[in-house]
Amino acid sequence: MADDWLPSLRTATPLEGFQLATTLARKGVAVTQTSPEVRNRLRPEYAEDTNQLIASSQVIAIHFQTIAAANDYWR
Amino acid sequence: MADDWLPSLRTATPLEGFQLATTLARKGVAVTQTSPEVRNRLRPEYAEDTNQLIASSQVIAIHFQTIAAANDYWR
Amino acid sequence: MADDWLPSLRTATPLEGFQLATTLARKGVAVTQTSPEVRNRLRPEYAEDTNQLIASSQVIAIHFQTIAAANDYWR
Amino acid sequence: MADDWLPSLRTATPLEGFQLATTLARKGVAVTQTSPEVRNRLRPEYAEDTNQLIASSQVIAIHFQTIAAANDYWR
Amino acid sequence: MADDWLPSLRTATPLEGFQLATTLARKGVAVTQTSPEVRNRLRPEYAEDTNQLIASSQVIAIHFQTIAAANDYWR
Amino acid sequence: MADDWLPSLRTATPLEGFQLATTLARKGVAVTQTSPEVRNRLRPEYAEDTNQLIASSQVIAIHFQTIAAANDYWR
Numbered sequence: 001m002a003d004d005w006l007p008s009l010r011t012a013t014p015l016e017g018f019q020l021a022t023t024l025a026r027k028g029v030a031v032t033q034t035s036p037e038v039r040n041r042l043r044p045e046y047a048e049d050t051n052q053l054i055a056s057s058q059v060i061a062i063h064f065q066t067i068a069a070a071n072d073y074w075r
Numbered sequence: 076m077a078d079d080w081l082p083s084l085r086t087a088t089p090l091e092g093f094q095l096a097t098t099l100a101r102k103g104v105a106v107t108q109t110s111p112e113v114r115n116r117l118r119p120e121y122a123e124d125t126n127q128l129i130a131s132s133q134v135i136a137i138h139f140q141t142i143a144a145a146n147d148y149w150r
Numbered sequence: 151m152a153d154d155w156l157p158s159l160r161t162a163t164p165l166e167g168f169q170l171a172t173t174l175a176r177k178g179v180a181v182t183q184t185s186p187e188v189r190n191r192l193r194p195e196y197a198e199d200t201n202q203l204i205a206s207s208q209v210i211a212i213h214f215q216t217i218a219a220a221n222d223y224w225r
Numbered sequence: 226m227a228d229d230w231l232p233s234l235r236t237a238t239p240l241e242g243f244q245l246a247t248t249l250a251r252k253g254v255a256v257t258q259t260s261p262e263v264r265n266r267l268r269p270e271y272a273e274d275t276n277q278l279i280a281s282s283q284v285i286a287i288h289f290q291t292i293a294a295a296n297d298y299w300r
Numbered sequence: 301m302a303d304d305w306l307p308s309l310r311t312a313t314p315l316e317g318f319q320l321a322t323t324l325a326r327k328g329v330a331v332t333q334t335s336p337e338v339r340n341r342l343r344p345e346y347a348e349d350t351n352q353l354i355a356s357s358q359v360i361a362i363h364f365q366t367i368a369a370a371n372d373y374w375r
Numbered sequence: 376m377a378d379d380w381l382p383s384l385r386t387a388t389p390l391e392g393f394q395l396a397t398t399l400a401r402k403g404v405a406v407t408q409t410s411p412e413v414r415n416r417l418r419p420e421y422a423e424d425t426n427q428l429i430a431s432s433q434v435i436a437i438h439f440q441t442i443a444a445a446n447d448y449w450r
Contacts, residue, residue, distance in 0.1 A: 004390050005390070006388075006389045006390040006393055007388075007389070007390075008086075008376075008389060008449065009389055009443065009448050009449060010450075013081075013082075013428050014081045014082070014083060014084055015079050015080070015081040015082075017098070017417070018081055018102065022106050024102075024393070024402075024436065024439070025432055025436065026432075027393065028397075028428065028432030028435040028436060029428045029431070029432045030385070030429065031397050032421075032428055032431045032432075033422045033423070037384070038422075038423065042423065042425050045425060046107075046425040046429075047107055047108045047113075048108070048113065048117070050117050050120060050121040050124075050127055050436075051121075051126075051127060051130070051426075052425055052426060052429060053104045053107055053108055053117075054104065054121075054122070054127060054130045054131055054134060055130070055426070055429045055430070055433070056103065056104070056107045056429055057100055057101075057103030057104045057107075057393075058103070058130070058133065058134045058137065058433065059135050059429060059432050059433045059436050060103040060106070061100065061103060061134050061137040061138050061141075062137060062433065062436040062437060062440065063097065063436050063439070064099070064138070064141060064427055065137065065140065065141045065440065066145075066436075066439060066440045066443050066448075068084065068141050068145060069444075069448065070443060070448035070449075070450070071145065073141075073145035074083065074084060074145075075083050075085075075145070085207040087159070088154070088157075089156045089158060089159055090154050090155070090156040090157075093156055093174070093177065097178075097181050097219070113218075119174060121182075122182055122183045122188075123183070123188065123192065125192050125195060125196040125199075125202055126196075126201075126202060126205070128179045128182055128192075129179065129184055129196075129202060129205045129206055129209060130205070131178065131182045132175055132176075132178030132179045132182075132209050133153070133178070133208065133209045133212065135178040135181070135207050136174065136175065136178060136213050136216075137212060139174070139213070140212065140215065140216045143159065143216050143219075143220060144219075148159050148219065148220035149158065149159060149217075149220075150160075150220070155258065163229070163231075163232075164229040164232070164233060164234055165230070165232075168231055168249070168252065172253075172256050194286070196257075197258045197263075198257050198267065199263055199270075200267050200270060200271040200274075200277055201265075201276075201277060201280070203254045203257055203258050204254065204271075204277060204280045204281055204284060204295050205280070206253065206254070206257045207250055207251075207253030207254045207257075207284050208253070208280070208283065208284045208287065210253040210256070210275045211249065211250065211253060211284050211287040211291075212247070212287060214288070214291060215287065215290065216290045218234065218291050218295060219294075221236050223233075223291075223294065223295035224233065224234060224295075225235075225295070226370065227369075238304070238306075238307075239306045239307070239308060239309055240304050240305070240306040240307075243306055243324070243327065247331050249319060255373045271332075272332055272333045272338075273338065273342065274352075275342050275345060275346040275349075275352055276326070276346075278329045278332055278333050278342075279329065279346075279352060279355045279356055279359060280355070281329070281332045282325055282326075282328030282329045282332075282359050283328070283329065283355070283358065283359045285328040285331070286324065286325065286328060286356075286359050286362040286363050287362060289324070289363070289366060290362065290365065293309065293321070293366050293369075293370060294369075298309050298366075298369065298370035299308065299309060299370075300310075300370070313379070313381075313382075314381045314382070314383060315379050315380070315381040315382075318381055318384060318399070322406050324402075332448065343429065345410045346407075346412075346419065347407055349410070350417050350420060350421040350427055351421075351425075351426075351427060351430070353404045353408055353417075354404065354421075354430045354431055354434060355406055355430070356403065356404070356407045357400055357401075357403030357404045357407075357434050358403070358430070358433065358434045358437065360403040360406070361399065361400065361403060361434050361437040361438050361441075362437060364399070364438070364441060365409055365437065365440065365441045368384065368441050368444075368445060369444075373384050373444065373445035374383065374384060374443075374445075375385075375445070
């Protein structure tokens with residue numbers, strides 16, 4: 001991981017906020033499974049499992065709430 | 076994906092906000108399973124699985140919270 | 151679906167807000183499984199599955215948060 | 226169900242708020258499984274299933290968030 | 301249960317707030333499974349099941365949100 | 376556990392806030408499974424189970440919401 005991959009919750013646009021939410025969701029996996037090799041090996045498995053795709057989408061949704069609030073909803 | 080599919084969280088009506096929440100839930104799946112062909116193949120499976128239908132509805136509910144707040148609840 | 155089944159998040163009473171939350175939870179299922187016939191066929195199955203009943207209750211709870219906030223908690 | 230089982234989200238104490246959250250969680254089940262007889266039949270099953278006990282506790286937690294906010298956290 | 305085990309959501313410190321969140325998560329189980337004997341019997345089972353440990357941690361997280369807000373984040 | 380592992384929800388940076396969220400998620404497991412030996416024994420199992428990795432990421436996301444709010448989103 002880069003030394004500081006999360007300098008700020010501010011993003012220029014909602015779309016960038018959504019992308020940051022995706023990053024946060026992945027980092028939340030990486031803190032438990034710290035090996036990039038293992039994560040790469042596991043990825044194909046859950047990318048075809050709709051239960052896990054929906055669960056991943058949910059984690060992104062929770063982080064997007066936080067980021068949207070941090071950006072005052074880009075109003 | 077269109078270049079900027081999320082220009083704003085503002086919508087004209089609550090119903091459009093609900094539709095945007097649905098879009099966000101689907102995009103959250105698409106960032107993990109990036110192949111539209113695979114997503115189309117998987118769809119019939121989970122569309123008949125009530126567990127997954129409820130889980131999808133939950134992701135929409137979380138995004139709808141965000142969008143409703145962004146629109147000051149359309150008051 | 152009626153053209154605009156969600157004209158507003160405002161309801162006269164908390165109870166009507168709870169009923170609207172239930173409607174939103176069901177619409178979240180209907181956007182993925184768009185066939186009313188299939189939804190009717192699936193219903194008896196999950197109505198006897200306590201795991202799914204609890205999961206449905208959770209989706210309602212999330213929408214109720216949104217609706218309660220939209221109504222300033224009916225204060 | 227009584228005609229209006231949810232006249233208000235206000236409660237005198239946090240404990241009564243927690244009890245109301247429990248009621249809301251159960252009502253969220255009852256709107257899907259409308260038969261009290263079936264619900265009574267299903268209860269012993271999930272009351273011994275820790276997965277479902279935890280899931281039920283989670284639904285209560287979400288409703289308690291709403292009720293606590295509605296009561297300005299009983300400050 | 302003590303007559304009033306939840307006199308207030310205010311705690312002196314964040315750590316006490318986390319402990320209160322844990323109590324609330326357990327009470328949410330106890331309202332469904334009311335027998336302390338059965339709960340004690342079930343505990344060893346889920347204490348070794350990581351799925352359920354994570355799910356329990358999630359319920360605590362939701363209650364901690366409520367308690368942290370009630371204490372203005374102990375600022 | 377150290378006597379007071381949670382002196383404050385304030386952190387200097389968003390990244391430190393994310394790390395604190397991870398700590399909170401783990402403490403939420405540790406209050407149920409109090410034995411560090413058992414937790415160490417269980418870890419390899421769920422670190423290869425993508426369902427549980429995603430679930431862990433979700434608990435972190437919920438705590439991160441709380442911590443971000445406590446820090447006024449590091450604005």
